[in-house]
Amino acid sequence: MAVARGRKWQRDIDEGRFKNIRELAAAVGQDKSVIASIMRLRLLSPAIVHRIVTGNIPRSLTLANLKNAIPDIWTEQEERWIGGDAMSWGEG
Numbered sequence: 001m002a003v004a005r006g007r008k009w010q011r012d013i014d015e016g017r018f019k020n021i022r023e024l025a026a027a028v029g030q031d032k033s034v035i036a037s038i039m040r041l042r043l044l045s046p047a048i049v050h051r052i053v054t055g056n057i058p059r060s061l062t063l064a065n066l067k068n069a070i071p072d073i074w075t076e077q078e079e080r081w082i083g084g085d086a087m088s089w090g091e092g
Contacts, residue, residue: 002063003049006041037067045074051082058082 009024018024021039025032044052044066051057061081071077 001052002038002066003041003044003052006039009035009039010042040070041066043070043072045077047074047078048081 009028012018013020013024018027021032021035025035028035048061051061058081060083065081071080
């Protein structure tokens with residue numbers, strides 16, 4: 001899962017296993033732009049991550065869409081990709 005991979009890679013950098021994205025990219029055999037785009041997924045709101053993990057993914061929420069700019073504000077993300085339906089993510 002790309003979200004988990006992005007979080008793991010950020011943790012690897014934070015904990016000093018790699019100095020930066022360039023070093024991480026070389027270690028895993030990926031282009032640094034691919035690494036950076038996947039690492040951005042760690043910025044997703046908890047409501048969106050929950051929808052991904054549970055498989056309750058709206059059609060508007062695709063990996064291709066998520067590789068574009070991700071709003072910093074979680075409510076903006078939720079409005080864009082899950083219709084602002086963050087309150088119901090734990091109900092089903």
